Amino acid sequence: MVEDLAREHQRELAEAGTLVDLEELTCEIGDEVARQLCQHELFGRAERALKEEFADCPDCGERSMACVPEPTLLEGLRGELAYNQPRYYCPRCRRAFFPDGRFTGTSDQEHRYAERDAEDGLGGKQPW
Numbered sequence: 001m002v003e004d005l006a007r008e009h010q011r012e013l014a015e016a017g018t019l020v021d022l023e024e025l026t027c028e029i030g031d032e033v034a035r036q037l038c039q040h041e042l043f044g045r046a047e048r049a050l051k052e053e054f055a056d057c058p059d060c061g062e063r064s065m066a067c068v069p070e071p072t073l074l075e076g077l078r079g080e081l082a083y084n085q086p087r088y089y090c091p092r093c094r095r096a097f098f099p100d101g102r103f104t105g106t107s108d109q110e111h112r113y114a115e116r117d118a119e120d121g122l123g124g125k126q127p128w
């Protein structure tokens with residue numbers, strides 16, 4: 001993997017004049033690798049959850065709800081993480097909601113929803 005990265009970033013690495021420049025560049029590359037690896041795993045978990053996860057409506061307990069993928073952006077430690085979050089729609093309550101995120105590991109509320117924060121300012125808790 002390191003050899004591949006060195007080949008891919010050959011020119012920038014050669015242009016880094018000082019050790020500080022080199023470390024700053026390699027930290028940026030490492031952050032991007034970490035972001036992509038995290039996004040890859042999160043995306044896979046969400047895709048599996050879309051197939052397997054069931055949720056009851058928190059208001060009426062309805063079980064036969066449609067599950068639709070909701071394109072989601074999270075602000076991760078190393079940049080934005082894009083994935084398709086399972087979202088349910090209860091026809092009885094005419095309400096959409098997100099399950100607790102235990103399958104994707106996103107239930108800890110430590111990550112902000114980049115897009116939904118920008119749109120509604122309510123931290124992604126607003127059903128629509």
Ligand SMILES: [Zn+2]
Binds near residue numbers: 057059090
């Ligand atoms: Zn309901």
